[in-house]
Amino acid sequence: MTDLLLLLEGLKAAPACLVTVESTQGSAPREVGAWMAVFANSLVGTIGGGHIEHQAIAQARLRLSGLAGAPRQRCALGPALGQCCGGVMHLGFELVGAQHAQSLQQRLAPALYPVALFGGGHVGHALARVLAPLPFALTWIDSRDGVFPDPAPEGVRCEHSEPVQLAVPRLAPGSRVLIMSFSHAEDLDVVAACLRRQREQGDLPFIGLIGSKTKWATFANRLQGRGFMPHDLAQVTCPIGVPGIHGKAPEVIAVAVAAQLLQTLYAAPALEKLQASVTAMHPHPG
Structure with missing residues (x-):
């Protein structure tokens, strides 16, 4: 509580x-x-x-x-x-x-910054627990049934979306996006949907993809094949997490990613801070 x-x-x-x-x-x-x-x-x-x-x-x-x-x-x-x-x-x-x-x-009521977490796997569960008490309004999204804990962490809104990338256009303006689904194909579709939204609205201050540099090189090649340019791809952070933390346990990754999100708050522009204040006054249903 x-x-x-x-x-x-x-x-x-x-x-x-x-x-x-x-x-x-x-x-x-x-x-x-x-x-x-x-x-x-x-x-x-x-x-x-x-x-x-x-x-x-x-x-x-x-x-x-x-x-x-x-x-x-x-x-x-x-x-x-x-x-x-x-x-x-x-x-x-x-x-x-x-x-x-x-x-x-x-x-x-604290100002809350919207975060969209795609993926209900082990890292997703650890990250939802870490983010719940922090100044974020977390929407947790997966295409599978039965992956979310019951009850969910306090204040976290769970959403089923099939296909999962259809949730991207519905995200709150100013959402930070974390992508770590069970499938590389789903991850790629969510990244592509985020980049399309960035072209149209430019309102996602952080797009983070879990994975290695090798995974990102493969994704970058496939995204270029879908028509995305280098300046589009530069908006994606992969790997995610504060540099220098090398542990791969879900809880370690979760702490590193949460710390990285907190770092981005200090660079939040005035419009985004206003959005956070509005979120604090009218929080999403959870």
């Missing part, structure tokens, strides 16, 4: 003090918007750990007990706190209860 759902469930039984990172200067352990909810006897989320979090928890519980406190607090991350980040965090404190559930869901 995500931190937001844990917070909303907890508020059904008791109020909390919401601590939010409102701004930062210099080095800080968490970014603006990070939050934690402090209940009388439990905690959800984090603003970075360490002594600053310990101090913020104490301040939040004072407010929960009815003692007055300023709604904002400046925390210098220096020797006085036993931390050497050297920056400053400005924290906001807010008492919240069950009556605030709807507004909190809108305010705290």
Whole structure:
């Protein structure tokens, strides 16, 4: 269960003090918007750990007990706190209860970037588990029946498509695409469908294909035979995963690919970031 759902469930039984990172200067352990909810006897989320979090928890519980406190607090991350980040965090404190559930869901829902994962094999299963808690709205696609786990990882939407490449035109704008089906023929058809979409819409920021350099050389030759040009093929990443991680166990590949996707977020253009915000406000059914 995500931190937001844990917070909303907890508020059904008791109020909390919401601590939010409102701004930062210099080095800080968490970014603006990070939050934690402090209940009388439990905690959800984090603003970075360490002594600053310990101090913020104490301040939040004072407010929960009815003692007055300023709604904002400046925390210098220096020797006085036993931390050497050297920056400053400005924290906001807010008492919240069950009556605030709807507004909190809108305010705290993370921005999610759409990802389409083609393939329900061993690596696909490992990758779906790794991606589920990360800032991605994952659509998992396969042409076969009975390949998805029941239940699927939280927030993951599973889709059957036969033939599988027909799912490509329906993908959300800005989708990052990962291709790892049970069949090289299916992989090739999905790559071709993605490149056709790129010619028409140009809205897939990442197309990743599992496999070796030899596999890609074969695919590149066949795709050129279908009329794709070198600049089309340059949009495909194969092999996938952060370079330097050589393990072939499904879980190792999954971590390497997830890290590569996270790297692409920092280069996301403004339009794509807007799409992620819209996804956060109106998530896909799952």
